[in-house]
Amino acid sequence: MNHLPEIWGRPRNDIYGSYNPSYLKTSGPITHTSSPTVTGTSVVAVKFNGGVAIAADKLASYGSLARFTDVKRLRVFANSSVVGFGGDVSDMQYIDRLLESIDIREHYSTHGNMLNAKNLLTYLSKVFYKRRSQFNPLWNHVLVAGFDGNGAPFLSSADLLGNTFSAPHMATGFGAHLAVPILRRLFPEERPIEDITKDNAVAALQECMKVLFYRDARSLDEYSIAVITKDGVEVKEDEKVQAQSWAFAEAIRGYGAQTA
């Protein structure tokens, strides 16, 4: 038996030649992630009369490779809020564990978990800001949907720098370019949220997911959708983009090996 721990589990020197000890170096400059690796794309959400609806597709891309096609990017918190994650999937899993431990801690309270979506957003933005200040950011852009302290529908976003931004309908990633204009057309600023029904909101999200699948090359036609109302959170994890029509693709010019 060899009693030197640094040799354990390594290729034997007498067979493979001596091991390059520079791999064992523990000193040197600390390095941090400077770009995400496995990523999720857009999250889209809309406020409606009495709640919020939120959707995200189930793809985790490894660069341009569609690496995982069954990733749940909507995270329900305390059956009253939903966090939708865009960006790095491993950082999403880390934040999921943070939220899990908060949920457990809060449930020790006699009156149960009383953190609402607004509290959750404040917390997440502080986590993001702390990590960006350590030059080791959590590479995500999240949407938090639920209710605020007064029981009004709440929707807001937090990004990897700790910025927060709020609007009646929002989207992260490519959705910010492709879905938000659709939502603005369907639900113009002057139309009050009270006018928007749950069905309107869900239909709008379905439309957005379709357009995103058409035009965002890092997206998938399978998605999760969650509807948050006073009665709780209703999540559907295996939705599919309906009534796809690729007829428009014929008319696209300027890419590939077309001659005319």
Next chain:
Amino acid sequence: MTDSCLKQLAARRIFQVEYAQEAVKQGSVVVGLVNKTHAVLVGLKRNAEELSSYQKKVIEIDSHMGIAIAGLASDARVLSNYMKQQSLGSRMTYGRPIPPDRIVSQIADRAQLNTQQYGKRPYGVGLLVAGVDEAGPHLFEFQPSGLTHEMLACAIGARSQMARTYLERNMDKFLNCSRDELITHGLRALKETLSQDKELTIDNTSVGIVGLAGEGAKGKFESFKLYEGQDTVPLLEAVEQSESGGNAGESMEVDS
């Protein structure tokens, strides 16, 4: 472990903790009570000598919570500073007032640690914590042993038994009463503990109240309000009135 330690544990007693609880009994009395909407703390302040100021008995922790102390004021200061920090931390990271039961269990954990760690001593102070959260107003009793209870009404400190008797007898009256009546009940309980030659004055009375905001108010909670000095005049007058009124409807001359 020493022999005396083993004997203590065999008897399920830790004398240090019992001595700390004696310090609470030496402190001047504080009373706390809750109803459906409010939690009230009242305290009897003492001055060390005729020309000195009075020792603080009721302390605001945050806008939704306050404490009343009986025992070593310096230990109470340590605990209240810790509670203030925790409350501020909760407002910073979550943007919400910390639930009173959470902070009470935090100070209870701290106090319990002091009863079993080498070189430490228990806190020589008992607290009544009044606060409000989503579920309504709450009152907690905290002891140096680290024991905490949620209470409907409670009194700790010197001669507090008299106040507890009053609270037990009148519980059904104050569970559904108004804000002002609740303060009056608190002060009447406090008054029961006074010795013959003493009375409640604007100098020795402290009142703290927190609760749910009434209809049409801006926020959900009515912020913690501390009454001391001149502010207590109307409260003390209300006590006198309620006592004379309670005398079988017979109006009585009361010298003020």
